Amino acid sequence: MSELTILSILILLFITFLFLSSFIKILKEYERGVVFMLGRFYRVKGPGLVILIPFIQTMTRIELRTLVMDVPTQDVISKDNISTKVNAVVYFKVIDPEKAIIQVANFIEATGQLAQTTLRSVLGEHELDEMLSQREQLNTRLRKILDEQTDCWGIKVTQVEIKDVDIDESMRRAIAKQAEAERDRRAKVIHADGELQASTKLSEAADILAKSPGAIQLRYLDTLSNISSDKSHTIVFPIDILTKLLDKNTGETS
Structure with missing residues (x-):
């Protein structure tokens, strides 16, 4: 051959x-x-x-497996006019291959572009504090909106996670000062509540002692016993209390 x-x-x-x-x-x-x-x-x-x-x-x-897409960092103006940079990650999968091919030219790119615009519009409706403290609620809302809009493409959005919310350094310092002021306010409120409760209890105790002179004398004696163990203190005891005690003891002896 x-x-x-x-x-x-x-x-x-x-x-x-x-x-x-x-x-x-x-x-x-x-x-x-x-x-x-x-x-x-x-x-x-x-x-x-x-x-x-x-x-x-x-x-x-x-491919029917869940796909992971990083949403690029987006410039977002919050409801209280604070400029932030936010990025996220989207998890989605194809549940209807026919729609994914026929209804949209490129379902991956279309989902990504939709995620970017939805992220900006939704977060722009909230203040910065809400972005930082209510992330779970925002994730749920973003997922529902994306899932509804991609349903006609045969796409199921299973999860959306906001990754980072970045702000400039000056705003970070302002937020730190605000948090410190809030902590001071709470400490003062707690201290005031404690003083109010203590004054109420002392007032009730004074009323009870006023109705029983003998209880007042026992209270003085108990206080005297507590401070007598420390020899560095000079004790001044009211003479009227001593007189009453002596008169009482004399009466009992007679």
């Missing part, structure tokens, strides 16, 4: 391989094939072996 014959066989085998590969496809478990016949939608096939009619049918692969 001449070299020319061998070369011709190899070329023929290569052409045959290309011909067969053009209409024999193997789809993985997480893939589907959207098949068109003469330009019209035919059906969704897969997974497994898919055989196409050469020159009549064409197929586009679609």
